[in-house]
Amino acid sequence: MTKENRSPDLKSGKGAKDYSKYFDFSGAKVIAEEEGKTTFRIKGRTIQVNSQPDYREGKRRGKEEIEVHYDFAIPEDMRTFGEGKLYSITTYGCQMNEHDTETMKGLLEQMGYRSTEDRNQADIILLNTCAIRENAEDKVFGELGHLKHLKTEKPGLLLGVCGCMSQEEGVVNRIMAKHGFVDMIFGTHNLHRLPALIKEAVFSKELVVEVWSKEGDIIENLPKKREGMRAWVNIMYGCDKFCTYCIVPFTRGKERSRRPEDVIAELRELARQGFKEVTLLGQNVNAYGKDFTDLDYTFGDLMDDLRKIDIPRIRFMTSHPRDFDDKLVQVLGKGGNLMESIHLPVQSGSNAILKRMSRKYSRETYLELVRKLKATVKDVVLSTDIIVGFPGETEQQFEETMSLVREVGFDMAYTFIYSPREGTPAASMEDNVPAEVKSERLRRLNELLSEQSRAGNDRMMGRTVEILVEGESKNNANVLSGRTRSNKLVHFEGQKELIGTFVHVKITDTKTWYIKGEYVAETAAAL
Ligand code: SAM
Ligand code: SF4
Numbered sequence: 001m002t003k004e005n006r007s008p009d010l011k012s013g014k015g016a017k018d019y020s021k022y023f024d025f026s027g028a029k030v031i032a033e034e035e036g037k038t039t040f041r042i043k044g045r046t047i048q049v050n051s052q053p054d055y056r057e058g059k060r061r062g063k064e065e066i067e068v069h070y071d072f073a074i075p076e077d078m079r080t081f082g083e084g085k086l087y088s089i090t091t092y093g094c095q096m097n098e099h100d101t102e103t104m105k106g107l108l109e110q111m112g113y114r115s116t117e118d119r120n121q122a123d124i125i126l127l128n129t130c131a132i133r134e135n136a137e138d139k140v141f142g143e144l145g146h147l148k149h150l151k152t153e154k155p156g157l158l159l160g161v162c163g164c165m166s167q168e169e170g171v172v173n174r175i176m177a178k179h180g181f182v183d184m185i186f187g188t189h190n191l192h193r194l195p196a197l198i199k200e201a202v203f204s205k206e207l208v209v210e211v212w213s214k215e216g217d218i219i220e221n222l223p224k225k226r227e228g229m230r231a232w233v234n235i236m237y238g239c240d241k242f243c244t245y246c247i248v249p250f251t252r253g254k255e256r257s258r259r260p261e262d263v264i265a266e267l268r269e270l271a272r273q274g275f276k277e278v279t280l281l282g283q284n285v286n287a288y289g290k291d292f293t294d295l296d297y298t299f300g301d302l303m304d305d306l307r308k309i310d311i312p313r314i315r316f317m318t319s320h321p322r323d324f325d326d327k328l329v330q331v332l333g334k335g336g337n338l339m340e341s342i343h344l345p346v347q348s349g350s351n352a353i354l355k356r357m358s359r360k361y362s363r364e365t366y367l368e369l370v371r372k373l374k375a376t377v378k379d380v381v382l383s384t385d386i387i388v389g390f391p392g393e394t395e396q397q398f399e400e401t402m403s404l405v406r407e408v409g410f411d412m413a414y415t416f417i418y419s420p421r422e423g424t425p426a427a428s429m430e431d432n433v434p435a436e437v438k439s440e441r442l443r444r445l446n447e448l449l450s451e452q453s454r455a456g457n458d459r460m461m462g463r464t465v466e467i468l469v470e471g472e473s474k475n476n477a478n479v480l481s482g483r484t485r486s487n488k489l490v491h492f493e494g495q496k497e498l499i500g501t502f503v504h505v506k507i508t509d510t511k512t513w514y515i516k517g518e519y520v521a522e523t524a525a526a527l
Contacts, residue, residue: 039206045180048200050210053169053187055423057213058250061240065293066256067217074110078195082113085123089115092140093130095281095317096252097163099224099232100191101128104162106223107194119150124158124198129165131247133419137165144179151181158201160184162191166211167251170422180207187211188252192219215253220262229468229500230277231270235263235302239283241320243347244358244425245387245418248283257288260297260305267309276468276500277313280306285316286323300327307331307338312502313468313485317343318385321369322360329369333376340377341487344369345385349404350397353390356429363404370408381456381486383412388445389438390418391429398441405448411456411488413449417442450512457488457510464506464520465490469498481514489514 031046032039040047087108091101104126105115116122127143130136140161151157159182165171166187175182183201186193189212201208215238236257239249263280270278282288288299299316306314314337321344332338344366348354351362373380386401405413417438420427467482467490474481480494482503491514492505498519505517 042176043180046204046206047176047180048204048206048208050200050208051212052172052209053167053211054213055169055250058167058253060214061254062214066215066291068259068262069217069219070221072192072219072221074107074195075199078111078199080112081195081198082108082111082123085113086116086121087113087124087126088117088119088122089126089128090143091128091163092136093128093132093164095232095279096234096283097128097130099234099281100163100188102224102226102232103191103222104128104194105225107192109225110223111195111198119147122157124160125150126160126162129161129163131164131168131171131251131421133416133421135419137171140165141174141179144175144182148179148181158183158198160186160197160201162186162188164188164247164251167213168247168422172209172211176207176209183207185209185211189214189216192216192222215256218256218258220258226275228470229275230279230470231275232279232281233263233266233270234258234282235280235285235299235316236282236288240287241284241322241360242358242425244356244429245390245421247421247424250423252283255284255287255291257291260289260295260302263302264305264309267306267311271310275311276502277315278311280314280316282316283318284320284323286319286325286328290323298325298327299323300325300331303328303338304331304334307334307336309337312337313339315339315341315487319344321346321366324369326372329372329376332373333378335378339485339487340379341381341383341485342373342377343383343385344373346404346408347385347387348390348393348397349401350393353393353397356392357387357390357426363400367404367407379486381411381488382408383414383487384408384410385414385416386445387416387418388441389433391426391431391433393418393433393441402445402448405445405452409452409456410449411453411486413445415442415445415449454510454512457512457515460484460488460507460515461510462507464504465517466502467492467505467517468502469494469500471499472496490517491515492517492519494519 029041031041038049089101089104091097119125127140129140147159151159161182166185172185175185184197186197197208197210238253238255240255242249286299288302289297346366347357347359349363465484467484469480469482473479473491479491481491490505504520506520507515507517509516
């Protein structure tokens, strides 16, 4: 049995983790072991474990080369399996998960499945989960509670849990023990195995668990179902930064970059298909290319090559400040189709906290990078991520975050209360900031950010800006909404035919989180 295929020691709770800590597996019985797969019987349900998550394995950063495969195909006997059947996927968390969902939709549609908004009609329901904070996980367990009823009414329904939560040991064991009605648990490294897993779950009638701890190779030609005029493109997978609070290096594996020629070919194809905007994705896009052994090619080089492709807007996320080099600053300064909105997570303004987070930059180096960006990228608009209430954060240290937010003048930030994630170094630090103090700090921070967002919007009054029209406003069908180059949301009255096009809008009113404007029929020559 290979390490990846190791089965859990359910009975004794021995191994990398004490499973008995979670639940009582005393009733679990091994009924078969073959070809690296172990079949258990737990509480009347048969569970086939192909491989299960292992944090120690997930943390290892081996030197073995990642292979790139270009020959993926749906197994022949599954190509029409989904004909006449419907699927529903619920996605939690970040853009990376949204993009994984596009891949799963692509796989299901190649098998003949069609999508449905109505879960009651679905033959297969997948929950693509997020593990970044505890409340994201709570939502999924709540959802499983609802789905149990549906499964009871419709036993033929196939239920799957995938995404980052599936990469966690404790979660997989909790599902096996408490939510035995789930049919499939698979992780982030083996999405391409979806057709094979469906087959195993349907024909064996067992709960199939297949979560790879070691990341898989890169599979280039997986189908994707993209909608609208904006596309996500992965340029790399995984993260090697190991910030002390973060679960991602465990759930997404080691950093591995797609070959530049494959990324360039994908963008060319998207341009050919008429996509108007592409967002390049990676947990730390600035580390792009560091894993190439045969190429000296960085994220700056990639952006310099991509800006020559006929895609009107290119964005990227997320940047780690530590790897943001001068070459990239200089390439972004060329503008054109490279947008001037940059998401640059800072997490804290205190050097002591940054050190305990293991972010590997200081307040001063972050501010120096901001200075360079402001000097080089015309009209740059910066946004960030901030965690409040990290273990040991003092009032003074929190105030340093507030002062950094003022100094940079962020227009927008995703703000979070620290949530301990099992298995991460911060989870064993003393979490001595009372919950009410954390909430109060979050409130003060968000208040400051609202003021800054409003001030940033006010500065745009009277200007005429180019926006990409994305659709109708959520609250009023007569109003269209779109985004500026700097990613600000703009509402204006206009004909539906404008959706998917670039138009010019004169800003006439500003709010905290959006702007109102008037459609300018004649394209302004100079903005
Ligand atoms: N790779 C990105 C980076 O380095 O900034 C971030 C990816 S993570 C999906 C998005 C954000 O979630 C982080 O920037 C951080 O602010 C937040 N986050 C991650 N772990 C967290 C935790 N344990 N508690 C609270 N927020 C967390
Ligand atoms: Fe998590 Fe981002 Fe740090 Fe990686 S760089 S460990 S994804 S916060």
